[in-house]
Amino acid sequence: MVLGVAKSRLAAERSNWRKDRPFGFVAKPANNPNGEVDLFTWHCKIPGPSGSIWEGGLYPLDLKFTENYPTMPPECYFPQHFYHPNVYPAGKVCLSILDPSKAWKPGLSVKQVLMGVQELLKSPNHGDPAQQQAWEDFDLNPNEYDRKIKAQAQKYQAS
Amino acid sequence: MNGEAASPGWPQVVRAKLLQQRMKEAKILAVGAGGIGCELLKTLALSGFENVQVVDMDTIETSNLNRQFLFRKRHVGQSKAKVAAEAVQRFRPSCKINAMQANIKEPQYNVGWFKGFDLVLNGLDNLDARRHVNRLCLAAEVPLVESGTAAYLGQVTVHIKGTYECFECQPKATPKTYPVCTIRNTPDKPIHCIVWAKDLLFQRLFGRADVVSDLDEAAEKAEGETEGDAAAAAEQEASFFVRQTGESSFAYADRVFHRVFCFDIERVISMKDLWKTRKPPVPLRLDELRHAAAGAASTNGIHKSSSSQQATADLSACRLLGIRDSHAAWSTAQSAQVFLMATQLFLDLRSDEVGAAVFDKDDALAVEFVAAASNLRSTCYSISPLSLFDIKGMAGNIVHAIATTNAIVSGLIVAEAIKLLAGMPENCRATHLRSSVHTGRSGRERIIGPSMLEPPNPNCPVCGTAQLSLEIDTHKTTFKELLDRVVRRKLAVAQPTIQYDGFMYEEGPDLDEDEVADYAKFLGRPLHTLPAGGIKDSSVVEVSDQAQKLELSIIVTHQEEWDEEKDPEAFSLGGKLPVASADAPAEDSSVAGLSSLTGANDDDEGIEEVFEEPAFEARPNLTSKRKRSDEEQSPIEKRLKAANNLGEDCEVID
Ligand SMILES: [Zn+2]
Numbered sequence: 001m002v003l004g005v006a007k008s009r010l011a012a013e014r015s016n017w018r019k020d021r022p023f024g025f026v027a028k029p030a031n032n033p034n035g036e037v038d039l040f041t042w043h044c045k046i047p048g049p050s051g052s053i054w055e056g057g058l059y060p061l062d063l064k065f066t067e068n069y070p071t072m073p074p075e076c077y078f079p080q081h082f083y084h085p086n087v088y089p090a091g092k093v094c095l096s097i098l099d100p101s102k103a104w105k106p107g108l109s110v111k112q113v114l115m116g117v118q119e120l121l122k123s124p125n126h127g128d129p130a131q132q133q134a135w136e137d138f139d140l141n142p143n144e145y146d147r148k149i150k151a152q153a154q155k156y157q158a159s
Numbered sequence: 160m161n162g163e164a165a166s167p168g169w170p171q172v173v174r175a176k177l178l179q180q181r182m183k184e185a186k187i188l189a190v191g192a193g194g195i196g197c198e199l200l201k202t203l204a205l206s207g208f209e210n211v212q213v214v215d216m217d218t219i220e221t222s223n224l225n226r227q228f229l230f231r232k233r234h235v236g237q238s239k240a241k242v243a244a245e246a247v248q249r250f251r252p253s254c255k256i257n258a259m260q261a262n263i264k265e266p267q268y269n270v271g272w273f274k275g276f277d278l279v280l281n282g283l284d285n286l287d288a289r290r291h292v293n294r295l296c297l298a299a300e301v302p303l304v305e306s307g308t309a310a311y312l313g314q315v316t317v318h319i320k321g322t323y324e325c326f327e328c329q330p331k332a333t334p335k336t337y338p339v340c341t342i343r344n345t346p347d348k349p350i351h352c353i354v355w356a357k358d359l360l361f362q363r364l365f366g367r368a369d370v371v372s373d374l375d376e377a378a379e380k381a382e383g384e385t386e387g388d389a390a391a392a393a394e395q396e397a398s399f400f401v402r403q404t405g406e407s408s409f410a411y412a413d414r415v416f417h418r419v420f421c422f423d424i425e426r427v428i429s430m431k432d433l434w435k436t437r438k439p440p441v442p443l444r445l446d447e448l449r450h451a452a453a454g455a456a457s458t459n460g461i462h463k464s465s466s467s468q469q470a471t472a473d474l475s476a477c478r479l480l481g482i483r484d485s486h487a488a489w490s491t492a493q494s495a496q497v498f499l500m501a502t503q504l505f506l507d508l509r510s511d512e513v514g515a516a517v518f519d520k521d522d523a524l525a526v527e528f529v530a531a532a533s534n535l536r537s538t539c540y541s542i543s544p545l546s547l548f549d550i551k552g553m554a555g556n557i558v559h560a561i562a563t564t565n566a567i568v569s570g571l572i573v574a575e576a577i578k579l580l581a582g583m584p585e586n587c588r589a590t591h592l593r594s595s596v597h598t599g600r601s602g603r604e605r606i607i608g609p610s611m612l613e614p615p616n617p618n619c620p621v622c623g624t625a626q627l628s629l630e631i632d633t634h635k636t637t638f639k640e641l642l643d644r645v646v647r648r649k650l651a652v653a654q655p656t657i658q659y660d661g662f663m664y665e666e667g668p669d670l671d672e673d674e675v676a677d678y679a680k681f682l683g684r685p686l687h688t689l690p691a692g693g694i695k696d697s698s699v700v701e702v703s704d705q706a707q708k709l710e711l712s713i714i715v716t717h718q719e720e721w722d723e724e725k726d727p728e729a730f731s732l733g734g735k736l737p738v739a740s741a742d743a744p745a746e747d748s749s750v751a752g753l754s755s756l757t758g759a760n761d762d763d764e765g766i767e768e769v770f771e772e773p774a775f776e777a778r779p780n781l782t783s784k785r786k787r788s789d790e791e792q793s794p795i796e797k798r799l800k801a802a803n804n805l806g807e808d809c810e811v812i813d
Contacts, residue, residue, distance in 0.1 A: 003658065003659075129344075
């Protein structure tokens with residue numbers, strides 16, 4: 001009760017995630033060395049979709065929630081300079097289900113968000129360029145695009 | 160005088176001596192000593208309350224003086240709570256007001272502390288603190304009178320645990336934020352351009368270079384995939400906005416204008432996919448606007464002498480340009496003039512701030528710059544320009560505060576407080592103050608509209624959980640002992656999840672080995688040494704079961720003395736246990752309930768924090784819910800009603 005709406009919902013999200021965890025994914029509220037937990041920051045890992053050039057990578061993604069969750073969506077961050085047409089240089093993911101003026105619904109679960117981001121990896125959205133390089137490569141230079149994605153999968157190889 | 164009548168009704172009861180005595184003795188917590196708080200303290204004191212605790216962390220600012228009438232110019236910089244308390248006591252010495260300059264969210268204001276009050280009255284302006292007070296009032300089972308004002312609008316509601324909705328039973332509209340993609344490339348509302356001008360352009364030209372906004376377009380021109388290249392591109396981007404050695408302020412303003420309203424716009428136009436379903440923007444050319452702007456900018460830079468020795472704080476591009484009407488939208492040429500002039504003024508006369516400036520809605524020049532830049536961008540994107548006044552309000556998220564609204568709302572708060580002390584919770588109402596006359600069903604015109612209070616939302620994540628009390632020695636008892644003896648044995652929880660703010664413990668076969676190992680570290684620790692402050696007196700601990708649908712809150716009281724004969728377990732658990740429903744499927748969990756609860760305010764427009772739409776008429780189906788039997792009444796409601804024994808020997812005084 002004293003956790004409030006946002007944190008209660010996040011506690012419920014964590015509980016549901018444990019009941020129904022999609023294979024290969026990781027999602028957990030952040031812990032600091034003192035054992036304190038921050039329900040507003042989740043450290044996640046997204047496996048590259050199998051059968052795609054992303055396969056083999058396990059990509060770190062941070063979800064950042066606020067007191068306004070779930071009215072407002074979490075922000076999702078890959079590492080800085082992550083190579084993808086819809087990821088900003090600072091790592092922020094541009095995706096309609098993460099946009100409160102587009103497809104975000106307060107009922108969307110953390111699992112649905114992570115599955116949505118996984119889908120975005122192999123199916124970039126042409127209308128929402130977030131970085132010039134990956135967007136141009138994807139459009140004009142597919143071979144170069146594939147090469148860089150595969151190099152990145154290598155970099156974030158699942159152990 | 161009124162011998163055979165039963166209890167006097169509302170509002171006659173206000174004259175009862177017994178009630179007046181009760182008002183004198185009641186311990187009242189008033190949270191906030193600002194706009195509502197000043198009025199509230201005054202009204203409480205004049206109504207006969209004599210025992211008030213006020214908490215406010217803020218200090219008095221000059222801009223408060225026009226409406227926070229307990230403060231004078233000499234008080235600027237002092238504690239609002241303390242000055243307000245002194246001012247009220249000066250005209251009503253019998254009223255004891257204890258003032259604390261502190262944040263109500265500090266841990267010393269815990270459940271136990273809240274339990275020391277008969278009523279809590281909120282006069283707060285921020286959502287976080289209001290939510291916090293709501294939770295503590297629920298845990299401490301103290302009735303809360305909650306209020307809010309915004310310009311001419313106001314509302315007062317009453318929250319009683321188990322009887323009426325809590326503050327969070329219905330989702331609140333939250334201040335909007337805007338998607339980065341829209342702000343950067345495809346604005347379609349004035350606010351998008353204002354956010355861009357304030358958070359990106361102003362920051363980049365005059366603010367600290369190391370404050371990187373999400374909006375930064377760092378790697379637009381990155382040549383390769385390496386991080387080093389992208390970082391270099393970011394630096395190159397940022398360095399464009401650095402003034403070159405020997406560059407006049409005029410040349411700099413000119414260069415920035417061309418870059419952001421022409422070059423950058425052309426670059427966005429070249430992203431063809433963006434414009435398949437939208438109208439592409441149009442770049443602005445300064446030479447085309449120049450004939451109008453010519454007289455404005457001084458090619459030689461601006462010197463102190465030419466601006467008649469103005470104080471830096473009073474610098475205004477509009478004044479120098481002779482633009483006086485702040486309520487009219489500027490022409491594009493005027494916006495260009497103001498943009499160039501404001502940029503020059505900043506560089507020439509406030510050069511010591513460049514690189515460290517922070518946008519402030521009371522900084523005239525900063526507001527003019529933001530207004531000009533956002534209007535120019537609006538022009539590029541075919542969005543209607545706005546007046547300086549409107550932009551100032553939107554950029555500063557300003558809701559104009561009105562003293563009369565605060566005064567009316569404070570009167571309503573005190574009225575509800577008196578009903579509660581009179582033991583008449585059924586007479587409490589939610590009251591909305593409107594900005595214009597509203598014609599009710601009765602045909603009567605009014606601006607103050609009362610409505611019935613709603614019963615609690617059973618799915619409310621805040622007040623919908625069962626609550627137990629636990630007395631235990633938090634110094635000697637280890638976390639493992641708590642889990643084994645209380646959580647597993649008494650509460651029959653199979654796979655406990657234990658949480659409080661900053662702490663989480665989980666069990667279950669699905670956890671990874673390293674998670675289990677991390678959690679095992681907590682087991683041997685005494686409760687008060689656990690992370691994030693530990694479990695101690697007045698802690699509220701959330702317990703749920705991963706294996707079944709069961710959630711409850713435990714309010715802890717630290718108790719060291721235990722009689723081994725009488726209490727061999729050395730703890731005592733109070734309250735009614737909820738019945739667990741075994742093995743609820745995942746989709747049936749509370750999240751599904753929550754989604755329906757929170758879906759309401761998607762298309763809320765507005766930049767300020769607004770409250771929900773006033774509901775004026777009492778809803779008949781809810782009035783019937785009100786009439787419940789005694790057994791259905793919540794303990795706190797019973798307590799309140801028990802207090803209503805004012806009838807028998809009631810003396811009505813004149
Ligand atoms: Zn509630």
